[in-house]
Amino acid sequence: MKVISIFTNEQHLIKKAVQKNRDAQRRLYELHAPKMLSVCRQYIRDRQQAEEAMCNGFVKMFAHLKEYKFEGSFEGWVRRIMIRESISYLRKYNKIKFTYEVDERIPSYTQADSNLEVEYIQDMIDALPEGYRIVFVMYAVEGYKHKEIADMLNISESTSKSQLFKARKVLQQQLINLNKYQNGTHEI
Amino acid sequence: MAPMKFEENIKEKLGERTLEPSANAWETIASQLEQQDSKKKFNYKFWIAIAAVLLVGVFLFAGLFKSPVATPPSNVVETESESIKVKIKSPIQENIDVPTEAVVVVEPVILEPVDKIKAVPNTPSKKDRIKTEIVNVDKATVIEKTPNKSVVAINNPVVQETSETAILQQKIQEKVSELVAEVDKLKADNEAVSDAEIDALLAKAQRDILRDRAYNAQTRTVDASALLLDVELEMERSFRDKIFDALKDGFTKARDAVADRNN
Numbered sequence: 001m002k003v004i005s006i007f008t009n010e011q012h013l014i015k016k017a018v019q020k021n022r023d024a025q026r027r028l029y030e031l032h033a034p035k036m037l038s039v040c041r042q043y044i045r046d047r048q049q050a051e052e053a054m055c056n057g058f059v060k061m062f063a064h065l066k067e068y069k070f071e072g073s074f075e076g077w078v079r080r081i082m083i084r085e086s087i088s089y090l091r092k093y094n095k096i097k098f099t100y101e102v103d104e105r106i107p108s109y110t111q112a113d114s115n116l117e118v119e120y121i122q123d124m125i126d127a128l129p130e131g132y133r134i135v136f137v138m139y140a141v142e143g144y145k146h147k148e149i150a151d152m153l154n155i156s157e158s159t160s161k162s163q164l165f166k167a168r169k170v171l172q173q174q175l176i177n178l179n180k181y182q183n184g185t186h187e188i
Numbered sequence: 189m190a191p192m193k194f195e196e197n198i199k200e201k202l203g204e205r206t207l208e209p210s211a212n213a214w215e216t217i218a219s220q221l222e223q224q225d226s227k228k229k230f231n232y233k234f235w236i237a238i239a240a241v242l243l244v245g246v247f248l249f250a251g252l253f254k255s256p257v258a259t260p261p262s263n264v265v266e267t268e269s270e271s272i273k274v275k276i277k278s279p280i281q282e283n284i285d286v287p288t289e290a291v292v293v294v295e296p297v298i299l300e301p302v303d304k305i306k307a308v309p310n311t312p313s314k315k316d317r318i319k320t321e322i323v324n325v326d327k328a329t330v331i332e333k334t335p336n337k338s339v340v341a342i343n344n345p346v347v348q349e350t351s352e353t354a355i356l357q358q359k360i361q362e363k364v365s366e367l368v369a370e371v372d373k374l375k376a377d378n379e380a381v382s383d384a385e386i387d388a389l390l391a392k393a394q395r396d397i398l399r400d401r402a403y404n405a406q407t408r409t410v411d412a413s414a415l416l417l418d419v420e421l422e423m424e425r426s427f428r429d430k431i432f433d434a435l436k437d438g439f440t441k442a443r444d445a446v447a448d449r450n451n
Contacts, residue, residue: 020221020225022218022221025218025221026214026218029214029217030214033209033213033214034206034207034208034209035206037206037207037208037209038202038205038206038207041207042202047207051209051210051213054209054213055213055216055217055220058217059217059220059221059224062217062221063224116197116201117201118201118202118204118205121197121198121201121202122202122205125198137202140195140198140199141198141199141202141203143199175194
């Protein structure tokens, strides 16, 4: 019953927000802002800049809200808007560099790597170069395919694959360094 | 599958993570939304204002290029009206040529037909002048019967031979005879017959004729238009007299001036 009531409430809120009801818009913002800020934060290192991108994303979301046809998850629809806005923000204020070396070998992580805290994971992702980070997050976290990534970033599929491989290599190295620091060795 | 487990772990933990935005984040969003809404409203009003200015400009442009109404000549008026009111009285002039075309009234204004009177070498007697005027009455009255154009040349009057016209003609002839007899009587009495007296006799005869036309003894009906004409004639007599007197004086002065110049 709670799930149904929430869904009904969200539908009602969306319809009101389409009519430019400011209270409904604020309520939608309060429901989804925390997660959307986390999404933007995955792409943008600086928290304030991530918040700025999130605000821009919400403004665009409300402007195009009438295009949402209640097909699929509303959160997923908003999430895609936030990802595009984050990438646009990075393109506007940073130069995103992509290398074109192709290497599809998957680096080897260890069992212990799966127990890392989210903050450290974020720190590891922040340490990646812009191009690597974006492709890695879009592929590994958001679940986009290389073709979709290539279309959104206006790059080739091979570049997308290359970027992902390099991101994994860097992460692997970081994990090795972490294990060495924690356990004195990179082997378990 | 360690590599996949690591990345699944990342996906799971980052997917569940939430970060609380700052307190003024919503204010920033709300202000941007307000700006968007006001921009749309401004454009709407702006384009409505432009459309209104264009409409006013089109109306002004059309008004400026509207052609002015041409005033018709005042001396000749043609009318399609059936009920033409015709005044009988015409200025009595001597040795004067008057335009051939008759000036006829346009409803409801009553105008006087100006008939052509050929210049006669001798001063016409008053009897002759009366006859001439009665003939004008006759012709003008006949004109009233024609439904179309009332511009008539005296030399070629339009006469519709109807029984009603014949009766009217007969009545007019009777009146003419009466008038002539009356003038003769006045002359026999050695009384000077002035123009005013002749005019009065003519007016009386005109009223009688019109009264006869108005009332139909056979059907015991009264013609409303004839009655109206009678009343209008009486009402406008004074104004008409003034106009004619003024015209008469002006014409006399002009004639004298021309005569003096020639001499």
